[in-house]
Amino acid sequence: MSRNPASPPTEDPAEPRAGTGTGSGSAVESPVTVPGTPTDAVLTHGLKQRHLSMIALGGVIGAGLFVGSGTGIAAAGPSIVVAYAISGLLVMLVMRMLGEMSAANPASGSFSVHAERAIGPWAGFAVGWAFWVLLCVAVGLEGIGAAKIVTGWLPGTPEWAWVALFMVVFLGTNLASVKKFGEFEFWFATLKVVAITLFLVLGVLAILGLLPGTDAPGTSNLRGEGGFLPNGGEGLVIGLLASVFAYGGLETVTIAAAESENPVRGVAKAVRTAMWRIALFYVGSMAVVVTLVPWDDPQIVKVGPFYATLNHLGIGGAAQIMNVVVLVALLSAMNANIYGSSRMACSLVARGQGPRRLGRISSGVPRNAVLASSVFGFLCVLLSYWRPDDVFPWLLNMIGAVILVVWIFIAVSQLILRGRLQREAPEKLVVRMWFFPVLTLVALLAMAGIFVLMLRQPGTRDQLVASGALTAVLIVAGVVRQRRAAAVTG
Incomplete structure (x- = not known):
């Protein structure tokens, strides 16, 4: 049951307080308060377990999968399945590390809080604001993408007007309450899950030759022109890099967990089920696409792999079906990124790492942070019109590898904090990183390797x-x- 936003959330005495650190210099952030604000101005616990589950699920399924994966397939061919499997394993390790720290100390600042506790305030500041910039720019990009789809349906209408409308809608949902955000994201994620599940079912039936009007392709497309690795190792590398960045978005669940009814149980459950989600939705869908459609089909890049597959199967209205799904994915990402950026900003301010005004909380919502994040996102949209040849591409490049920076901070923080927890509060290790510290070090080496490849x-x-x-x-x-x-202070 949701708590009254005007009242500070009560806590189970047996449940660790969000952000309560072990050892000296830990960053405390529960409940999130800002110096100079009323003591009842705190973030509330308005998200239910079903919200968290769908936020985690929806974070996996984005426009990067539905559209961006086409570039990876064109480069890697059928071996894109291997590329997604490799990058998926890395993401699983990162999420396991993040889940360990977030279950032990849930905080709306998530990895920023963990980095501050493990490494120092400078680390929390750097990774927190870098992630804030990433999410705000992403809000603008997603708004532009969604507007392009709608103007395709309604030609002659201005793109900027649709972006403005989407901004106003999600600004409203995020200003209202965390429960409103959770409900929107729940239904957005549900639609995406239903869409990709139907795609996988149709694809498997077609592969088995059980779909009326289609013949089983066998392995002909997997052994097509050029074989499994048509562009050699270089093509696999390009596909690997494309797949790594398609996984961004999973981190939001650990931010949202701090505002759930049971943060520890919520984040633990979400992280533990991340493995089958990644295997099913990403690796599974790529396997279906390259099995049914020749990897060098120009439609894969031109209109996206999912549309190309549906069209290949003779599904009527495939283009419009996928346009609706991609639109939902983009709008879901806008909603989630406004939420995530506002909570990250609020957390940074609560720890003295940003302008105090941004952290002001009203009725359980950091409304100034929501407004600032939305305004920055809309500014990115304006830059795409005003300076499309220089400033906007520079802005896109600036955020291109930020998610890798975040993952590195997560791994280093977990490496340090795990030792503290084992010594001082082993009961908080509700989620444990597998084969610590070996897999943490393997993940760090893999990230360093990705930097070299880039x-x-x-x-x-x-x-x-x-x-x-x-x-x-x-x-x-x-x-x-x-x-x-x-x-x-000294």
Whole structure:
């Protein structure tokens, strides 16, 4: 049952407080409050387990899967299945690490709080604000993508007007209450899950030759022109890089968990079920596509692999079906990213890492943070119209590799905090990283390898450099802030 937003949430004495650290210098963030605000101005526990489950599920299924995977298939051919499996394993390790820390200390700042506790305030500052910028820019990109779909249905209507409408709608849902956000995301995720489940069912029936009007393709497309690796190892590398960034979005569930009825149980359950979701939705759908459709079919890149597959199966209205699904995916991502960015900003302010005004909470909602995140997102939309040739591409490059930076901070934080928890509060290890510390170190090596691969590819080199510059600026700013704070208190 949801608690009254005007009252501070009560806690089970046996349940660890969100953000309660072990060891010195830990970042405490439960309930989230901001100095100078009323003591009852706290984030509420308005999300139910069904909300969390669908937020985690919906975070896996995005436009990157429905549309962006076409580029990876064109480069890697049938071996895209291997690329998604490899990157999926890495994401599982990252989510397991994040789940361990978030179940032990749920916090709306998630990995930013963990980085601050493990490494220092400068780390929490850098990774938190980098992620905030990533989500805000993503809100603008998703708004543009959704508007393009709608203007395709209603030609002559201005794209900016649709972006503005979407912004207003999701601004409203996020300003209202966390429960409203959860309900919107629940139904968005439900539609995406139903769509991809139907796709997989149809695909498997077609592969088995059980779908009326289709013949079983066998392995002909997997052994087609060029074989399983038509472009060799280089094509597999390009597919791997494309697949890594398609998994972004899973992190939101650990942010949302802090506002759920039972944060520890909620995040533990969501993380534990991440493995089969990744295997089923990403790897499974890629296997269906490359089995049914020749990898070099131009439709895969032009209109997307899911549309190409439905069209190949003779499903009437395939284009419009996929347009609706992609639109839902984009709108869901907009809603989730406004939520995630606002909570990250609120968490940073609560820890003295940002402008105090942004953290002001009213009726359980950080409304100033929601407004600021939405305004920044809409500014990105305007930049796409005003400066499409220089500023906007630079902005996109700047966030291109931020998710990898976040994952590295997660791995380093878990490596440090696991030792503290084992010594000081082993009962908090509700979720445990597998084969610690071996798999944590393997994940870090894999991320370093991805950085090397990005440097080798002209298409991703600029992204890595720009994201590195953003991270470096934020780290310097965080170190300066930390030293100033130490000088004042010392």
